[in-house]
Amino acid sequence: xxxxxxxxxxxxxxxxxxxxxxxxxxxxxxxxxxxxxxxxxxxxxxxxxxxxxxxxxxxxxxxxxxxxxxxxxxxxxxxxxxxxxxxxxxxxxxxxxxxxxxxxxxxxxxxxxxxxxxxxxxxxxxxxxxxxxxxxxxxxxxxxxxxxxxxxxxxxxxxxxxxxxxxxxxxxxxxxxxxxxxxxxxxxxxxxxxxxxxxxxxxxxxxxxxxxxxxxxxxxxxxxxxxxxxxxxxxxxxxxxxxxxxxxxxxxxxxxxxxxxxxxxxxxxxxxxxxxxxxxxxxxxxxxxxxxxxxxxxxxxxxxxxxxxxxxxxxxxxxxxxxxxxxxxxxxxxxxxxxxxxxxxxxxxxxxxxxxxxxxxxxxxxxxxxxxxxxxxxxxxxxxxxxxxxxxxxxxxxxxxxxxxxxxxxxxxxxxxxxxxxxxxxxxxxxxxxxxxxxxxxxxxxxxxxxxxxxxxxxxxxxxxxxxxxxxxxxxxxxxxxxxxxxxxxxxxxxxxxxxxxxxxxxxxxxxxxxxxxxxxxxxxxxxxxxxxxxxxxxxxxxxxxxxxxxxxxxxxxxxxxxxxxxxxxxxxxxxxxxxxxxxxxxxxxxxxxxxxxxxxxxxxxxxxxxxxxxxxxxxxxxxxxxxxxxxxxxxxxxxxxxxxxxxxxxxxxxxxxxxxxxxxxxxxxxxxxxxxxxxxxxxxxxxxxxxxxxxxxxxxxxxxxxxxxxxxxxxx
Amino acid sequence: xxxxxxxxxxxxxxxxxxxxxxxxxxxxxxxxxxxxxxxxxxxxxxxxxxxxxxxxxxxxxxxxxxxxxxxxxxxxxxxxxxxxxxxxxxxxxxxxxxxxxxxxxxxxxxxxxxxxxxxxxxxxxxxxxxxxxxxxxxxxxxxxxxxxxxxxxxxxxxxxxxxxxxxxxxxxxxx
Numbered sequence: 001x002x003x004x005x006x007x008x009x010x011x012x013x014x015x016x017x018x019x020x021x022x023x024x025x026x027x028x029x030x031x032x033x034x035x036x037x038x039x040x041x042x043x044x045x046x047x048x049x050x051x052x053x054x055x056x057x058x059x060x061x062x063x064x065x066x067x068x069x070x071x072x073x074x075x076x077x078x079x080x081x082x083x084x085x086x087x088x089x090x091x092x093x094x095x096x097x098x099x100x101x102x103x104x105x106x107x108x109x110x111x112x113x114x115x116x117x118x119x120x121x122x123x124x125x126x127x128x129x130x131x132x133x134x135x136x137x138x139x140x141x142x143x144x145x146x147x148x149x150x151x152x153x154x155x156x157x158x159x160x161x162x163x164x165x166x167x168x169x170x171x172x173x174x175x176x177x178x179x180x181x182x183x184x185x186x187x188x189x190x191x192x193x194x195x196x197x198x199x200x201x202x203x204x205x206x207x208x209x210x211x212x213x214x215x216x217x218x219x220x221x222x223x224x225x226x227x228x229x230x231x232x233x234x235x236x237x238x239x240x241x242x243x244x245x246x247x248x249x250x251x252x253x254x255x256x257x258x259x260x261x262x263x264x265x266x267x268x269x270x271x272x273x274x275x276x277x278x279x280x281x282x283x284x285x286x287x288x289x290x291x292x293x294x295x296x297x298x299x300x301x302x303x304x305x306x307x308x309x310x311x312x313x314x315x316x317x318x319x320x321x322x323x324x325x326x327x328x329x330x331x332x333x334x335x336x337x338x339x340x341x342x343x344x345x346x347x348x349x350x351x352x353x354x355x356x357x358x359x360x361x362x363x364x365x366x367x368x369x370x371x372x373x374x375x376x377x378x379x380x381x382x383x384x385x386x387x388x389x390x391x392x393x394x395x396x397x398x399x400x401x402x403x404x405x406x407x408x409x410x411x412x413x414x415x416x417x418x419x420x421x422x423x424x425x426x427x428x429x430x431x432x433x434x435x436x437x438x439x440x441x442x443x444x445x446x447x448x449x450x451x452x453x454x455x456x457x458x459x460x461x462x463x464x465x466x467x468x469x470x471x472x473x474x475x476x477x478x479x480x481x482x483x484x485x486x487x488x489x490x491x492x493x494x495x496x497x498x499x500x501x502x503x504x505x506x507x508x509x510x511x512x513x514x515x516x517x518x519x520x521x522x523x524x525x526x527x528x529x530x531x532x533x534x535x536x537x538x539x540x541x542x543x544x545x546x547x548x549x550x551x552x553x554x555x556x557x558x559x560x561x562x563x564x565x566x567x568x569x570x571x572x573x574x575x576x577x578x579x580x581x582x583x584x585x586x587x588x589x590x591x592x593x594x595x596x597x598x599x600x601x602x603x604x605x606x607x608x609x610x611x612x613x614x615x616x617x618x619x620x621x622x623x624x625x626x627x628x629x630x631x632x633x634x635x636x637x638x639x640x641x642x643x644x645x646x647x648x649x650x651x652x653x654x655x656x657x658x659x660x661x662x663x664x665x666x667x668x669x670x671x672x673x674x675x676x677x678x679x680x681x682x683x684x685x686x687x688x689x690x691x692x693x694x695x696x697x698x699x700x701x702x703x704x705x706x707x708x709x710x711x712x713x714x715x716x717x
Numbered sequence: 718x719x720x721x722x723x724x725x726x727x728x729x730x731x732x733x734x735x736x737x738x739x740x741x742x743x744x745x746x747x748x749x750x751x752x753x754x755x756x757x758x759x760x761x762x763x764x765x766x767x768x769x770x771x772x773x774x775x776x777x778x779x780x781x782x783x784x785x786x787x788x789x790x791x792x793x794x795x796x797x798x799x800x801x802x803x804x805x806x807x808x809x810x811x812x813x814x815x816x817x818x819x820x821x822x823x824x825x826x827x828x829x830x831x832x833x834x835x836x837x838x839x840x841x842x843x844x845x846x847x848x849x850x851x852x853x854x855x856x857x858x859x860x861x862x863x864x865x866x867x868x869x870x871x872x873x874x875x876x877x878x879x880x881x882x883x884x885x886x887x888x889x890x891x892x
Contacts, residue, residue, distance in 0.1 A: 044743075045742070046853065046854050047854065055858075056853050056854050057735075057854055057855065057856050057857075057858070058735065058739070058854045058856075059733055059735045059856055060733060060734045060735045060737065060738040062735075063735060063738040063739050063741075063742050063854065064738055064742070066742050067742075067747075187731035187732075187733070188731070188733075190733060190856070192856055195731060195733075195856055195857065196856060196857055196858070199729050199731065199857040199858075199859075200857075200858075203728070203729055203871065203875060205878050205879075215760055215767035217731055217732055217757075217769050219760075219766075219767050220760060220766075220767050220768050220769040221731070222766070223766075224766075225766050225767060592731065592732070592733035592734060592735070592856075593733070593734050593738075603747055603748050604738055604741060604742075604747070604748065605738075606748070607748040607749075608734050608737065608738065649759070649760075651760055651767055
């Protein structure tokens with residue numbers, strides 16, 4: 001039987017030269033981009049200049065998209081597992097067979113576990129209306145984005161204070177006088193638009209205080225660098241808040257009108273003096289005082305950045321939360337040079353995109369992770385994926401029998417993939433939908449090849465910002481292989497489950513028209529520019545009209561939601577023991593050419609990838625007989641040991657070692673990435689269920705590793 | 718020298734290597750040749766702060782290019798009208814004389830064609846009224862291109878701001 005084809009977006013394959021507006025798919029930032037297509041071939045990629053803050057800029061990963069497109073080392077047809085899970089034996093099958101197989105297994109799952117026994121995770125972003133619709137249509141509340149290992153803590157911290165999520169605050173670097181970054185490595189963990197705005201602000205003379213146990217390139221651009229002890233940033237913030245109150249350096253008018261819980265705050269920080277924090281963080285008390293004086297002079301045009309990837313340690317939620325409190329104390333909310341609130345289209349009298357989720361009935365079942373229910377402090381819109389794994393493993397609070405990983409690789413992004421194999425083993429169905437072979441995908445029952453971002457169109461996205469925009473990823477070229485776009489894949493699975501209403505669209509244009517209905521924006525307008533702003537210029541909310549969607553309508557320093565959850569709004573700092581001897585806290589990060597594990601099999605990005613080395617402080621290295629360039633072995637307590645060269649440098653705190661993340665891939669069909677370097681997530685032994693209870697995010701840097709110079713016996717082993 | 722200047726405003730560079738990849742994709746190069754490179758040096762301490770330095774290395778487009786003199790076939794040429802040094806692909810026999818001759822390692826060997834490739838300021842784009850690929854798509858805008866003296870130079874103004882504003886207590890910690 002011939003597999004059904006997915007229709008291409010209109011004009012795909014047209015002869016001659018044309019410009020198609022898309023969104024980059026080389027990392028999860030998804031920059032708007034302009035694609036030049038000549039006779040059905042992509043010849044040029046650049047940023048979408050209709051987005052003035054971006055211009056034509058594109059990062060190395062974005063440019064290397066051409067090589068994702070031309071690469072044969074990606075799934076080319078649907079594959080069904082033929083041997084053991086992870087055994088690497090696959091059968092090429094038609095789409096019909098793959099989709100029928102999935103539908104059969106879903107039916108089995110529903111019979112045993114009910115609809116709620118189906119889970120899906122993706123990497124969040126502007127297109128989740130589709131995946132949420134798919135999950136909901138199957139009768140499950142269990143949609144997860146990847147934020148358990150990324151922005152979950154900062155997201156939920158923002159929610160607990162301001163009532164909206166992390167995307168609700170946008171940082172106006174352009175007019176900012178002093179930016180405070182807690183390891184937010186703006187110029188390496190790259191969002192092009194943000195990095196561009198940051199560098200323009202630095203060139204203009206913006207002060208930047210950068211706080212990180214490791215001196216990144218962002219530290220190289222800062223006007224102050226504090227090499228704090230790992231995981232001590234919450235102590236630092238408690239002392240900064242103490243000193244702000246002590247110096248009376250807060251915006252009294254703003255706090256009186258818009259903030260509740262100042263007394264609670266005073267009580268929480270009454271003993272956390274600059275002197276108190278000094279032994280915890282290593283920052284001299286006098287420097288902290290000088291910093292607060294400087295900040296106060298620059299207020300309200302100051303930003304305490306609450307973080308992006310914030311799945312760091314067990315009090316990471318409170319690092320974000322205390323940074324967000326500092327913004328409130330500075331009165332830097334909804335002001336130029338401060339934290340500007342994300343506006344929905346309605347703010348400008350416009351209508352937003354119609355939701356696909358409105359086409360399916362709401363699911364009343366409680367989420368398997370308790371988010372929004374037993375754990376009211378976790379946003380049910382993102383969930384916490386480690387708890388889905390826990391449920392797969394234990395059947396508690398109820399079982400999960402089928403799991404879709406859509407362009408998400410928890411074996412790279414989540415800690416301890418060896419441990420994650422236990423829950424995975426119990427599944428009736430594991431499906432990887434991806435443009436590449438992921439580490440998790442290799443253990444799947446079915447791999448469905450999604451067309452690359454240049455070969456597919458997505459549903460439209462809506463981004464609320466100072467000015468909300470609609471954004472389009474149009475299809476530039478026809479797929480090279482037997483792949484399909486996501487909207488079609490999810491539609492076909494639902495059809496086979498007898499669910500026709502949810503995604504009843506024959507073409508992407510038909511789907512877009514549903515989304516755009518009533519918005520006064522047309523598909524043709526979207527195609528002309530790729531992004532359509534819904535207002536001419538940003539309009540700040542006047543102070544008189546400012547309210548927050550919290551229970552009290554104010555910024556809640558003492559949070560009702562946290563109280564309900566039985567959590568403190570600002571608990572005491574938990575002191576960190578300094579690891580000694582061969583023990584170190586393991587830190588990780590990426591550079592501008594890396595996108596977690598996604599980039600290393602790309603021929604050009606593989607070529608650009610830095611050699612992975614282990615940063616170690618000279619004092620600690622000397623004590624262990626480790627010289628710069630020596631091969632060292634690193635072990636996290638499990639069976640996995642990594643070997644890599646040492647980089648002895650004073651730009652890492654003595655308590656920590658550091659390595660780049662995304663290395664150490666194992667999939668045999670991804671030959672360029674396979675075996676390259678060490679997988680830090682495999683050193684995060686025993687950390688799968690270690691998380692910050694308040695924010696839900698993984699506590700990845702609670703990992704302590706043992707580091708030794710590699711001996712000849714080690715080399716033999 | 719060529720009449721152009723490809724300016725690297727080092728202070729505004731973040732070492733993201735986008736320029737290297739933009740260059741390669743414009744010339745349709747796979748792994749191997751790098752017509753331009755950004756070299757990052759280990760952080761050094763300046764006024765108590767870490768400072769990472771970057772050096773951008775495309776081609777200098779010399780006045781009297783040794784690569785042109787070394788080329789036995791006339792493939793390596795200097796363009797009369799603007800001084801751009803480029804390889805005429807159809808004449809290159811891949812002998813690597815230019816690679817040996819250049820003091821800066823600018824000409825690159827392309828294993829896909831067995832010929833030499835080098836920075837030619839993206840002549841094709843310049844002649845079409847565009848900017849070189851590295852400049853067009855630079856993430857921070859630290860690269861700029863044009864006829865010398867017409868390229869924007871932010872350095873004096875920035876230095877003036879530093880000495881007047883003293884952002885870090887009087888220490889010059891300019892990034």
